[in-house]
Amino acid sequence: MSYVDEVLERVIAQNPAQPEFHQAVKEVLDSLRPVIEEHEADYRREALLERLTTPERQILFRVPWVDDKGQVQVNNGYRVQFNSAIGPYKGGLRFHPSVNLSIIKFLGFEQIFKNSLTGLPIGGGKGGADFNPKGKSDREVMAFCQSFMQELYRHIGAFVDVPAGDIGVGGREIGYLYGEYKKITGLYEGVLTGKGLTYGGSLARTQATGYGLVYFAEEMLKANGIDLKDKTVAISGAGNVATYAIEKAEQLGAHVVTCTDSTGWIYDPDGIDVATLKDVKEVKRARLTEYKAARPNAIYHEGKGVWTTKCDVAMPCATQNELVLDDAKTLKSNGCIAVCEGANMPTTLEATQFIQSNGMFFTPGKASNAGGVATSALEMTQNSERLSWTFDEVDSKLQNIMVGLFRNVDSAAKKYGMEGNYVAGANIAGFLKVADAMKAQGIV
Ligand code: NDP
Numbered sequence: 275m276s277y278v279d280e281v282l283e284r285v286i287a288q289n290p291a292q293p294e295f296h297q298a299v300k301e302v303l304d305s306l307r308p309v310i311e312e313h314e315a316d317y318r319r320e321a322l323l324e325r326l327t328t329p330e331r332q333i334l335f336r337v338p339w340v341d342d343k344g345q346v347q348v349n350n351g352y353r354v355q356f357n358s359a360i361g362p363y364k365g366g367l368r369f370h371p372s373v374n375l376s377i378i379k380f381l382g383f384e385q386i387f388k389n390s391l392t393g394l395p396i397g398g399g400k401g402g403a404d405f406n407p408k409g410k411s412d413r414e415v416m417a418f419c420q421s422f423m424q425e426l427y428r429h430i431g432a433f434v435d436v437p438a439g440d441i442g443v444g445g446r447e448i449g450y451l452y453g454e455y456k457k458i459t460g461l462y463e464g465v466l467t468g469k470g471l472t473y474g475g476s477l478a479r480t481q482a483t484g485y486g487l488v489y490f491a492e493e494m495l496k497a498n499g500i501d502l503k504d505k506t507v508a509i510s511g512a513g514n515v516a517t518y519a520i521e522k523a524e525q526l527g528a529h530v531v532t533c534t535d536s537t538g539w540i541y542d543p544d545g546i547d548v549a550t551l552k553d554v555k556e557v558k559r560a561r562l563t564e565y566k567a568a569r570p571n572a573i574y575h576e577g578k579g580v581w582t583t584k585c586d587v588a589m590p591c592a593t594q595n596e597l598v599l600d601d602a603k604t605l606k607s608n609g610c611i612a613v614c615e616g617a618n619m620p621t622t623l624e625a626t627q628f629i630q631s632n633g634m635f636f637t638p639g640k641a642s643n644a645g646g647v648a649t650s651a652l653e654m655t656q657n658s659e660r661l662s663w664t665f666d667e668v669d670s671k672l673q674n675i676m677v678g679l680f681r682n683v684d685s686a687a688k689k690y691g692m693e694g695n696y697v698a699g700a701n702i703a704g705f706l707k708v709a710d711a712m713k714a715q716g717i718v
């Protein structure tokens with residue numbers, strides 16, 4: 275049996291009932307086969323893949339807090355410190371009722387390669403809790419965040435592990451988490467990113483993932499002789515990534531006609547109005563039915579179905595496995611030419627394979643959504659030098675990073691004879707840097 279197959283079997287046997295983690299490992303290891311085969315004896319002896327697929331540390335903790343009725347609630351907290359070969363652990367925190375160890379491990383595993391691809395010195399980690407911020411008062415969210423940090427603080431630090439936001443964790447939550455960290459440790463340090471602009475945050479971090487996705491997509495299309503301008507784009511999600519992807523795509527002359535939330539989706543033939551979307555989601559924290567109320571021409575559909583929209587480019591920006599094989603087939607038959615992932619692993623393996631083998635372009639999240647964490651690393655740099663850069667400085671660094679990242683992914687795919695396969699290119703380019711650092715640092 276090949277080394278890759280052995281390790282895949284091992285991962286499945288040792289991590290039972292963790293389907294998302296298995297899926298992420300399978301996608302990466304399958305596309306690394308040509309590289310692994312080149313170095314098989316070496317990697318085997320050093321158990322490189324076993325070490326790569328086993329987190330350095332997994333922290334599971336109790337998060338008790340008191341709700342507005344005086345009732346004590348208990349949630350499960352997680353921080354998986356996956357790999358620190360190239361820098362301190364870096365990755366977001368997700369607060370969503372679906373959070374479990376499988377989801378945090380898949381996200382932490384993906385983060386290793388994504389962070390490597392940014393070219394910046396950050397290792398891979400991820401955390402979160404099965405806490406649902408929806409419908410909670412600000413005081414309840416604060417109480418939860420404070421309790422979460424009362425355990426997390428001992429495991430993180432500006433040179434140890436630097437969490438940030440993800441689903442359900444935005445500026446409000448980062449503020450409460452930061453305040454509690456500072457109170458417990460007495461340290462005013464760059465321990466979290468995505469901070470507010472008055473206390474160490476970076477301009478353009480809020481926009482970075484969505485903007486970076488569009489910069490990446492534009493560069494990929496350009497490399498294939500296609501202009502993003504005037505293209506019709508379908509986007510899912512209505513949160514941080516989706517909102518700023520819509521904003522940037524529209525600025526670049528694309529026509530974005532959809533967004534979704536966890537209850538339904540909007541088709542707006544006039545193009546999604548970003549100001550209305552921000553008001554509904556960022557200010558009112560309401561449902562997309564409110565968007566429809568403000569934009570009578572828009573159509574609101576309850577439930578799923580966004581990928582039935584006729585579009586040239588699809589950008590899934592909500593959550594994992596939201597674009598399945600049937601969706602990929604529908605997109606293809608409607609003439610879609612590219613799927614660019616904004617979320618982490620929003621496309622199932624079967625859908626990805628269909629897309630790639632039916633002449634559509636596909637960019638994996640670990641490459642196309644890397645602008646968020648890259649800008650987090652720029653926030654860390656600004657914190658270290660105790661300076662703040664302008665919006666334009668950060669945005670132009672972000673653009674350079676995304677363009678460079680695309681070229682790196684593209685040339686890795688070409689080098690291994692898989693031109694245009696950006697999944698292989700991203701996994702190979704991300705892996706080689708981490709593998710080299712792991713080998714250099716010995717068996718640790
Ligand atoms: P947000 O919480 O800001 O927004 C998430 C959006 O997706 C919301 O509109 C939410 O609906 C919807 N959503 C979440 N879970 C589900 C679900 N299970 N089913 C259907 N819809 C769902 O998160 P982000 O925008 O930050 O994150 C979106 C994706 O991007 C995630 O995969 C995340 O891991 C990834 N990502 C985020 C980065 C960042 O910098 N924030 C960086 C790189 C990747 P509702 O409005 O109803 O809550």
Ligand code: 2IT
Binds near residue numbers: 437467
């Ligand atoms: O998935 C991701 O890359 C993020 N949620 C952002 C992580 C970060 O540290 O900015």
